[in-house]
Amino acid sequence: xxxxxxxxxxxxxxxxxxxxxxxxxxxxxxxxxxxxxxxxxxxxxxxxxxxxxxxxxxxxxxxxxxxxxxxxxxxxxxxxxxxxxxxxxxxxxxxxxxxxxxxxxxxxxxxxxxxxxxxxxx
Numbered sequence: 001x002x003x004x005x006x007x008x009x010x011x012x013x014x015x016x017x018x019x020x021x022x023x024x025x026x027x028x029x030x031x032x033x034x035x036x037x038x039x040x041x042x043x044x045x046x047x048x049x050x051x052x053x054x055x056x057x058x059x060x061x062x063x064x065x066x067x068x069x070x071x072x073x074x075x076x077x078x079x080x081x082x083x084x085x086x087x088x089x090x091x092x093x094x095x096x097x098x099x100x101x102x103x104x105x106x107x108x109x110x111x112x113x114x115x116x117x118x119x120x121x122x
Contacts, residue, residue, distance in 0.1 A: 013060045023053040 027049040031042050057063045083091070 013062070016056050016060050020053045020057045023049050023056070027053075 027046050030049075031046060034042060034045075058067055
């Protein structure tokens with residue numbers, strides 16, 4: 001891209017982000033202003049404004065990069081080999097056993113040090 005095209009894209013992105021901020025501000029202020037109205041109507045309005053703000057944000061360079069990242073993350077999640085139920089239970093039991101063992105060791109060390117300090121002080 002030439003520098004003038006990059007500058008135009010940058011100005012366009014700034015304008016789009018300004019619209020996103022304006023939509024969020026309208027949502028926050030409108031929700032406060034119409035606080036006497038039904039929660040359902042306010043929720044629908046907030047969701048519509050959030051959808052429009054999200055759509056506008058996805059039209060920016062950073063928004064497109066975020067969307068690409070989200071698609072790639074979804075693809076990576078599909079590649080993960082998830083553990084079976086048996087592996088999960090076994091791993092959980094091992095973790096619990098280690099936690100209990102370390103708790104007992106730390107309790108023992110704490111009691112021993114407390115006894116030593118009490119003997120020295122007395």
